[in-house]
Amino acid sequence: MSNNTEENRSENNNNSVDCGDLLDISMVNEINQKLKDSLRSDSNISINVSNIQRIDTAGAQMLCAFYQDAKSKNKQCTWENPSDVFVKSIVQLGLDGHLDLSPASSAK
Amino acid sequence: MAIDITQFHETFFEESFEGLDIMESGLLNLDIGAADNDTVNAIFRAAHSIKGGSATFGFSEVAEFTHGMETLLDEMRDGSRDVTQESVDTLLQSVDCLREMLGASRDKTPIDLERAEALKKELEKILSSDNNSIKSPSENDESKNTAPASESSGRDGWEIKFKPYHDMLRTGNDPVRMFRELAELGDLSVEIDISQLPALEDLDPEESYLSWKLTLKADVEKEKVKEIFEWVEDECDIEFNELSAATDKADNPANVMATATTAPPQTTDNSKKTAAPKKAATSTDSASIRVSIDKVDALINMVGELVITQSMIGQLDCDLDEFDNNRMEKLRDGLTLLERNTRELQESVMRIRMLPISFAFNRFPRMVHDLCQKLNKKIELKTTGEQTELDKTVMEKIGDPLVHLVRNSIDHGIEMPEERVAADKPETGIIELNAFHKGGNIIIEIKDDGAGFNKERIKAKAVERGLISSDEQLSDEKIYDLLFQPGFSTAEQLSDISGRGVGMDVVRRNIRELGGNIDVSSEMGKGTTFTIRLPLTLAILDGQLVCVGSEIYITPLVSIVESLQIKKEFVNNIAGQTELYKVRDDYIPIVRMHNIFGIDAEQKNLEGGLLVIVEGDGKKAGLLVDDLLGQQQVVIKSLETNYKRVDGVSGATILGDGTVALILDVDGLIELSRNPPTSGNTSTNQVREVA
Numbered sequence: 001m002s003n004n005t006e007e008n009r010s011e012n013n014n015n016s017v018d019c020g021d022l023l024d025i026s027m028v029n030e031i032n033q034k035l036k037d038s039l040r041s042d043s044n045i046s047i048n049v050s051n052i053q054r055i056d057t058a059g060a061q062m063l064c065a066f067y068q069d070a071k072s073k074n075k076q077c078t079w080e081n082p083s084d085v086f087v088k089s090i091v092q093l094g095l096d097g098h099l100d101l102s103p104a105s106s107a108k
Numbered sequence: 109m110a111i112d113i114t115q116f117h118e119t120f121f122e123e124s125f126e127g128l129d130i131m132e133s134g135l136l137n138l139d140i141g142a143a144d145n146d147t148v149n150a151i152f153r154a155a156h157s158i159k160g161g162s163a164t165f166g167f168s169e170v171a172e173f174t175h176g177m178e179t180l181l182d183e184m185r186d187g188s189r190d191v192t193q194e195s196v197d198t199l200l201q202s203v204d205c206l207r208e209m210l211g212a213s214r215d216k217t218p219i220d221l222e223r224a225e226a227l228k229k230e231l232e233k234i235l236s237s238d239n240n241s242i243k244s245p246s247e248n249d250e251s252k253n254t255a256p257a258s259e260s261s262g263r264d265g266w267e268i269k270f271k272p273y274h275d276m277l278r279t280g281n282d283p284v285r286m287f288r289e290l291a292e293l294g295d296l297s298v299e300i301d302i303s304q305l306p307a308l309e310d311l312d313p314e315e316s317y318l319s320w321k322l323t324l325k326a327d328v329e330k331e332k333v334k335e336i337f338e339w340v341e342d343e344c345d346i347e348f349n350e351l352s353a354a355t356d357k358a359d360n361p362a363n364v365m366a367t368a369t370t371a372p373p374q375t376t377d378n379s380k381k382t383a384a385p386k387k388a389a390t391s392t393d394s395a396s397i398r399v400s401i402d403k404v405d406a407l408i409n410m411v412g413e414l415v416i417t418q419s420m421i422g423q424l425d426c427d428l429d430e431f432d433n434n435r436m437e438k439l440r441d442g443l444t445l446l447e448r449n450t451r452e453l454q455e456s457v458m459r460i461r462m463l464p465i466s467f468a469f470n471r472f473p474r475m476v477h478d479l480c481q482k483l484n485k486k487i488e489l490k491t492t493g494e495q496t497e498l499d500k501t502v503m504e505k506i507g508d509p510l511v512h513l514v515r516n517s518i519d520h521g522i523e524m525p526e527e528r529v530a531a532d533k534p535e536t537g538i539i540e541l542n543a544f545h546k547g548g549n550i551i552i553e554i555k556d557d558g559a560g561f562n563k564e565r566i567k568a569k570a571v572e573r574g575l576i577s578s579d580e581q582l583s584d585e586k587i588y589d590l591l592f593q594p595g596f597s598t599a600e601q602l603s604d605i606s607g608r609g610v611g612m613d614v615v616r617r618n619i620r621e622l623g624g625n626i627d628v629s630s631e632m633g634k635g636t637t638f639t640i641r642l643p644l645t646l647a648i649l650d651g652q653l654v655c656v657g658s659e660i661y662i663t664p665l666v667s668i669v670e671s672l673q674i675k676k677e678f679v680n681n682i683a684g685q686t687e688l689y690k691v692r693d694d695y696i697p698i699v700r701m702h703n704i705f706g707i708d709a710e711q712k713n714l715e716g717g718l719l720v721i722v723e724g725d726g727k728k729a730g731l732l733v734d735d736l737l738g739q740q741q742v743v744i745k746s747l748e749t750n751y752k753r754v755d756g757v758s759g760a761t762i763l764g765d766g767t768v769a770l771i772l773d774v775d776g777l778i779e780l781s782r783n784p785p786t787s788g789n790t791s792t793n794q795v796r797e798v799a
Binding site for chain 2: 024032035039054061066068089093
């Protein structure tokens with residue numbers, strides 16, 4: 001299903017975490033580690049959710065935990081071009097407020 | 109560690125194909141115009157599960173296609189749409205299409221989207237058909253267990269408190285999808301409580317820490333709402349409260365809650381149910397088998413008995429000097445017990461491979477239905493003994509021969525309705541499929557009350573084809589045997605259903621490959637019965653041990669006609685080469701086993717020798733052996749897997765003393781005796797090498 005490769009998920013120099021196109025329970029452990037690593041760095045974090053074609057509750061919950069942690073550590077965290085699917089699922093779960101996303105945030 | 113969701117695919121496909129079988133048999137049993145609500149519900153649930161599972165596992169084309177079927181079935185079950193022949197036929201075709209789509213998804217081959225698209229349009233056409241065929245809610249039967257969503261009861265909606273247990277997400281159930289389904293019922297507000305969500309460092313991302321309060325503003329029955337959560341009832345705390353002015357707090361969110369509102373759908377895509385699978389068992393095997401708990405319990409019980417017996421014998425393991433008669437007696441008892449336990453354990457293990465023959469029979473109602481429509485015939489299918497159990501491998505291999513025989517009965521056996529009436533028969537013909545156990549075998553009968561075989565026509569065809577001479581007198585058995593000759597057909601017109609003369613020989617060959625046989629009995633004007641006899645399992649064989657020189661061979665008991673001592677006066681030579689033995693009216697070729705296998709035998713003279721008369725592929729032969737030993741069940745070990753194929757030998761087994769004995773392939777042996785390998789050919793050498 002996912003076309004992701006290890007390369008395109010990897011963290012790049014400006015502390016960006018690419019969530020790939022699939023962020024469900026089968027992928028959460030892998031992304032979880034990248035998110036933890038990004039929180040340990042000093043720079044601000046950018047989460048690339050532009051390609052997400054499917055996200056489930058496990059994936060959304062993990063992003064929420066990450067975002068809350070980032071906020072508590074005063075790190076600036078931005079969602080890169082959120083895909084329509086991503087935004088809809090976050091809204092469906094009622095997490096949009098906790099992730100500072102609005103239904104209109106999806107990628108243009 | 110990431111969950112490999114593909115490990116559940118096999119179970120999903122297995123369950124989906126079972127669901128399709130349920131849908132198919134349910135659709136075939138629906139009474140047009142007066143459908144039984146339980147049946148419609150069962151069909152709906154099966155479609156619903158397939159849709160849910162396919163969405164979960166990412167087979168989106170399958171989920172999307174099933175959605176249309178589910179919508180139509182939902183309207184049927186809530187009574188807002190009549191069950192018409194057109195809709196049943198379309199649903200049956202959709203079941204076929206779905207089966208192919210699932211097969212393609214499983215085999216990772218391209219899905220025939222063109223066909224799916226055409227059927228989707230058919231379903232949409234039915235769904236958008238005018239109100240003439242759609243009942244108003246007031247017309248609906250009050251006994252229906254679900255009321256239509258449009259039925260007004262003055263209800264404001266539902267407040268649902270939903271707290272998944274930690275492990276719920278691991279079972280593949282996803283609140284995102286449940287809420288999406290819920291939103292399709294009406295105006296849904298979602299309030300989430302993240303107060304239990306730990307910091308990322310302490311988070312187990314596969315566990316659930318969230319809880320929700322959902323407010324659904326819609327005039328829907330509680331059952332409709334509950335249905336969405338039916339798969340997770342045991343995996344969450346859930347509470348449903350009917351909304352009233354007092355409880356409706358949707359506009360008053362609590363501090364820890366964020367609120368989101370999702371609008372009801374604008375499209376006609378109005379799936380109403382959750383899409384979550386049951387807990388799936390881990391299965392990565394390409395072939396699997398479902399075993400009832402009773403069978404597993406029996407097995408565990410037997411292993412327990414075995415352990416007790418082993419410990420009983422273990423207690424005797426002491427100094428041999430002290431081994432007195434008393435201990436010898438106990439040892440004997442222990443060994444007797446061990447033998448009994450081993451036999452029972454073997455039987456229990458074999459039972460695990462046994463499946464009810466309904467797995468093979470289930471395809472026939474649909475086949476009869478379709479072919480009746482195509483041929484304009486009226487046929488009732490009756491099945492008995494569906495619970496008769498058969499080895500899974502035998503079951504898989506008997507499917508095609510059964511299909512061929514049933515198709516033959518439909519196409520050539522049962523007459524057209526007007527012909528039947530003219531023959532003073534009921535308009536509707538009957539095909540019976542019966543299965544039962546008899547003497548360690550399973551018997552399957554395919555019986556029709558059709559025209560029966562015309563013996564004279566079979567004989568005439570056989571003469572025409574040069575199979576028999578015109579003045580040859582044949583018993584009924586021999587006449588019907590002609591039906592199994594390659595290319596033999598009495599059908600005057602070839603159809604795409606049967607009658608091409610390709611098949612009956614293959615049917616018999618397949619059945620014989622399974623160690624079984626097939627008989628025909630027929631009465632003109634009354635009908636035909638095909639009787640198939642099959643062994644219960646392919647893993648164990650009832651064998652006769654025979655001795656040739658220093659070697660022991662196993663002859664399948666099913667192939668042995670009789671054994672006799674050779675009398676010289678009954679031996680005839682043809683052209684000084686072929687030796688024939690006269691048994692009553694038959695002349696049977698003698699196969700000198702020691703020559704075939706290149707063994708130095710004790711009995712090289714025919715006089716006084718032992719002849720085991722065997723039959724294979726319609727031909728008889730007499731095997732010359734030195735001695736007949738006992739009869740016993742042997743466990744078949746494949747030679748091809750462990751070595752290579754050897755002509756005249758179908759497998760091997762290990763005898764009680766640890767020696768390897770070859771199991772004779774009677775058909776192959778007869779062929780080998782008729783057409784001996786050219787010099788230097790390795791048949792004999794192969795056998796020597798193996799032995």
